[in-house]
Amino acid sequence: MTLDFTPVWQSWQSLATGALITIEVTASALGLGCVLGLLVGIGRLKPQRRVIFGICTAYLIFIRGTPLLVQLFLLFFGLPQFGILLPAFLCGVLGLGIYSGAYISEIVRGSIQSIDAGQMEAARSLGMPYRLAMRKVILPQAFVRMIPPLGNEFIALIKNSALVSLLTIDDVMHEGEKIISVSYRSLETYLVIAFIYLILTSATSFVLRRTERSLRANGRV
Amino acid sequence: MSEPIDEGIVQVRGLAKSFGAVQVLHGIDFAVQPSQVVVIIGPSGSGKSTFLRCLNGLETAEAGTIRICGHSLVEHGRMIGDTQLNQLRTDVGMVFQSFNLFPHLSVLDNITLAPRSLRKLTARQAEDEARALLQKVGLEHKADVYPGTLSGGQKQRVAIARALAMHPQLMLFDEPTSALDPELVGEVLQVMQTLAAEGMTMLIVTHEMNFAQEVADTVVVMDHGRIIEMGPPSQIFSAPRETRTRTFLQAVLSRQSVVS
Numbered sequence: 180m181t182l183d184f185t186p187v188w189q190s191w192q193s194l195a196t197g198a199l200i201t202i203e204v205t206a207s208a209l210g211l212g213c214v215l216g217l218l219v220g221i222g223r224l225k226p227q228r229r230v231i232f233g234i235c236t237a238y239l240i241f242i243r244g245t246p247l248l249v250q251l252f253l254l255f256f257g258l259p260q261f262g263i264l265l266p267a268f269l270c271g272v273l274g275l276g277i278y279s280g281a282y283i284s285e286i287v288r289g290s291i292q293s294i295d296a297g298q299m300e301a302a303r304s305l306g307m308p309y310r311l312a313m314r315k316v317i318l319p320q321a322f323v324r325m326i327p328p329l330g331n332e333f334i335a336l337i338k339n340s341a342l343v344s345l346l347t348i349d350d351v352m353h354e355g356e357k358i359i360s361v362s363y364r365s366l367e368t369y370l371v372i373a374f375i376y377l378i379l380t381s382a383t384s385f386v387l388r389r390t391e392r393s394l395r396a397n398g399r400v
Numbered sequence: 401m402s403e404p405i406d407e408g409i410v411q412v413r414g415l416a417k418s419f420g421a422v423q424v425l426h427g428i429d430f431a432v433q434p435s436q437v438v439v440i441i442g443p444s445g446s447g448k449s450t451f452l453r454c455l456n457g458l459e460t461a462e463a464g465t466i467r468i469c470g471h472s473l474v475e476h477g478r479m480i481g482d483t484q485l486n487q488l489r490t491d492v493g494m495v496f497q498s499f500n501l502f503p504h505l506s507v508l509d510n511i512t513l514a515p516r517s518l519r520k521l522t523a524r525q526a527e528d529e530a531r532a533l534l535q536k537v538g539l540e541h542k543a544d545v546y547p548g549t550l551s552g553g554q555k556q557r558v559a560i561a562r563a564l565a566m567h568p569q570l571m572l573f574d575e576p577t578s579a580l581d582p583e584l585v586g587e588v589l590q591v592m593q594t595l596a597a598e599g600m601t602m603l604i605v606t607h608e609m610n611f612a613q614e615v616a617d618t619v620v621v622m623d624h625g626r627i628i629e630m631g632p633p634s635q636i637f638s639a640p641r642e643t644r645t646r647t648f649l650q651a652v653l654s655r656q657s658v659v660s
Contacts, residue, residue, distance in 0.1 A: 300458055301559075305566055306481035306490035308482070315513060319504045376503035 186362035187371050190354070197354030198375050204271050204350060205340045205379075209333060211276025216283025221313075223288050229299045235284070248342055252273050255346045257303035271343035271350075279336045284329045290321040330387040334380045341376070351375055408433045409570055410455065413514045414472075415464035417450060424450050426625045427464070432570075435599040436652050439633075442622035443648050448605040451622065452574050455603070458486045468492060469569045490518060497575040499555040501547040501562070507534070508543040519566065526565075529539030533561040537591050553584030557591055564595075569654040571595065573604040599630045610654060614638055619647045 187194070222228075222235035242250070247392060251274040265273070294317050302312035344353035355372040359365050408434035410608040424447045441450045453456055453459040455466065457473060457480075466624065467473040473480060480483050480488070502510050511533060512526035520656040521529070534540045537557035549557055556576055564573060577585040589611050596602055606612065612619055612633055619636040621629040621644075629642045640646050 295498075295500070297496060297498055298502065301496060301502070302457065302514075303486075303496075303564070304456055304494035305485045306488075306518050307514055309487050311517060315517070315545035316502055320502075321502075384482055394485075 182367055184367045184371070185362060186364050187358060187367050190358045193354045193357070194351060194371070194375065197349055197351035198379070200348065201337070201340055201350040201352070202379065204268065204275065204343055205337050206346065207272040208275035208279060208340070209336060211272060212279035212283050212332075212336065215276065215280030216287050219280060219284035220287025220291065223284065224291060225278055234330060237280050239284060242278055247278050247339055248272070250278060250347070250352065251342060251346060265347050269344075271283045271340070271346050271348050274346075275336060275343065278339070279332060282332050286325050286332065287321070289328075290324040291317055295322050323391065326387055326391040326394070330384055331384050333387070337379050337383065338376060342383075408437075409469055410603070411465070411467040412455075413465045415454060415466060416457060416462050416477075417447075417452070417454060418462065425454070425461075425627050426464070428625075430620070430627065432601060433602050433650060434569075436617050437596045437615055438603045438604070438618045438620060439616040440603065440605045440620045440622060441607070441609070441612060441652075442484070442628075445624040446622040448469065448622050449574050452572050452603060452605050456489055456494055458494075469542050473504050474573060475520070486518075490514075490566045491569045493560075493566060493571040494566035494575045495556070495559050495563055495571065495576050497558045497578050499547075499579070501555055501559055503547050503549075506544050507539070507550070508544055510558060511565045514550070515565045530561070530565060534558075536564075536594070537561045538587070544548065551584060553587045554582065554590045555648045560588075560591055560595075570601045570603065573606065575605050575607070577606065577608060599613055609637070609649070609651060623648070 214275060218233045220237060221240070222231045226232045251270065254265065254270040254274050255267065298316055298320065299361055302316040303309070307315070341352040344350050344356065347353075351372060355368045359368050362368070405567075408431040410430065412428055413529065415425055415428040415430075416423070428451060434547040440451070442448050451457055454461050455468060455473070460479055461474045461477065463477040464474060465472075465476060468488060469491040471480070471491070473485070473488055479485070491502055501507075502513070504580060505513060508527065508530050512523070512531035515521045515529065516523065516526045519526075531540060537556055539554060539559055540563070542550065542554065542558070547558065550558065560571075560576075576592070578589050580588065585608065589608060592602070592604070592611075593615050604612075604616075616633050618630060619633045620627055621636065621642070622641075623644050629636065629640060629645050636645065638648065640649065
């Protein structure tokens with residue numbers, strides 16, 4: 180058997196468009212995931228605040244304990260039963276964002292709690308309110324520690340985004356499926372798609388490594 | 401022991417505190433007058449640090465009354481709210497054993513962070529004040545470096561400058577030289593001595609007996625969560641009333657003379 184990439188090359192434009200959509204979905208989901216992760220991560224810092232802690236923990240348990248595909252289908256096929264018909268793209272972003280938010284929240288919480296308690300004590304002893312101390316003293320330090328695990332999370336998100344092809348979103352995966360359906364060249368198409376994901380994930384980890392290095396410069400943190 | 405408590409910058413009455421089942425402070429009565437330098441000594445685990453940390457609300461007292469710089473911090477075991485606590489803390493400087501400088505900020509920013517956001521100083525004013533404070537602790541040339549590049553003694557001097565930047569009426573020192581290499585202790589004590597000479601009210605938990613002897617007005621001896629003895633250094637060091645004080649001083653002083 181010989182490999183024939185011709186049908187894949189001929190459709191390079193739709194693959195490129197698909198890759199852009201993959202980037203759009205992932206980046207939007209990432210934004211949502213980071214906001215959710217920060218809120219939920221901070222919400223789980225103090226178990227004494229029962230209600231907030233309880234809500235955040237319930238979210239974490241449900242999202243981490245069920246498959247992403249099921250969550251996506253709940254949004255896309257389940258919500259319409261309540262008359263809530265969201266566009267496919269929005270479902271994809273919401274689904275991926277809510278999913279990664281759970282994991283990011285644990286990264287946020289872990290990084291904050293890894294900062295020496297003396298930092299908060301010193302800030303509070305100067306008279307700084309809790310929120311100000313968190314914003315000016317704890318989070319900037321915690322952020323540097325978040326980068327490596329966040330990088331893993333970003334990469335996982337890029338790869339997981341392939342699932343949104345099942346919500347009729349024309350991401351790179353979906354474009355690939357279309358090529359296969361007319362050319363029957365599965366191996367070649369999936370190889371090219373794998374390569375495209377590889378480029379996306381490598382670029383992400385490269386950027387994150389650079390960011391971390393520049394933040395760690397001067398022996399500051 | 402119960403000395404009569406008169407008006408002062410610090411008034412403590414019946415302060416009690418426990419961690420879980422372990423009671424670490426048993427009804428402390430205590431007062432400090434403005435410009436007084438009080439050194440608290442005592443064996444490890446005697447509650448010195450916990451006592452100090454109660455005075456700026458880092459530990460929550462369970463019973464008793466604490467009044468600091470005109471604020472009521474604890475009233476019959478009830479601590480004031482967070483907003484008032486923040487207010488009080490701007491009047492009470494705290495220096496920690498482990499410095500706790502902010503590693504992501506330059507030395508200058510470490511000092512200006514709180515004044516800029518809390519005293520509403522402009523960047524310019526805060527910086528001028530910070531540079532003056534750095535000069536005072538002998539580190540004006542270190543304004544733009546990050547704490548990671550400083551020695552322990554330098555870090556602690558920056559920490560003192562940072563606390564002073566809020567213009568506190570009272571300074572608390574929690575074993576300020578215990579984490580330092582022996583040769584760096586002197587430079588920190590020097591700064592503290594200058595502060596004392598300028599009339600700053602200071603409350604110092606330390607094991608530096610020479611410093612206590614030279615600088616303190618009053619030495620407080622704590623053991624098992626109680627103040628067992630209190631008096632001028634001359635009395636405590638040469639004629640302690642309590643056997644426990646004597647035992648403790650013998651142990652510490654013999655070690656320090658072996659070292660030096």
